[in-house]
Amino acid sequence: MTDPLFDCVSCGACCFSRNPRYLALLPWDASRDLPEAGLFSEGGQRFVKFECGHCVHLQLGDGKAVCGVYEDRPEACRAFRAGSFECIKARRANGIMGERVRDRDGEPA
Ligand code: SF4
Ligand code: SF4
Incomplete structure (x- = not known):
């Protein structure tokens, strides 16, 4: 059951x-179908690209923050549990950034 306090889509x-x-x-992640354009390699390690302070696959707007590759999202994203210590830490650190960009389509201020 999803805790409404931790609604990942918003x-x-x-x-x-x-x-x-x-x-x-x-x-x-080797068997997952992640777009090559959203990846880069460094020191023999593969990474998902982050641009403008967030993952390139994060789709923002209309008050939502949706993963554009949800079915194929990397293992690290799958391990990130809503309501966990890491989740609460991320919300404290980045929640305000999320609010600003998420709502930019309809936000007058
Ligand atoms: S920080 Fe991540 S896991 Fe936690 S509620 Fe937000 S989107 Fe979900
Ligand atoms: S869940 Fe993972 S792949 Fe999807 S937008 Fe967030 S960081 Fe990117």
């Missing part, structure tokens, strides 16, 4: 980072 805080190497692919 949050997306864990998909934000200024660290370009925030999301590394793991061995389990």
Whole structure:
């Protein structure tokens, strides 16, 4: 059951980072169909690209923050549990950023 306090579709805080190497692919991701254009390699490691402070696959607008590759999202994203310590930490750190960009389509201020 999803806790309404942790509605991922209206949050997306864990998909934000200024660290370009925030999301590394793991061995389990080898069989996942992630677009090549959204990946890069460094030091023999593959990463998902982050641009403008968030994952390139995060689709923002209309008050929502939706993963554009949800069915094939990397293992690290699957392991990130709503309501966990890491989730609460991400919401504290990035929630305000999420609010600003998520709502930009309809937000006058
Ligand atoms: S920070 Fe938590 S509630 Fe927000 S999208 Fe990530 S897992 Fe979901
Ligand atoms: S792949 Fe999806 S769930 Fe993972 S960081 Fe990017 S937008 Fe978020």
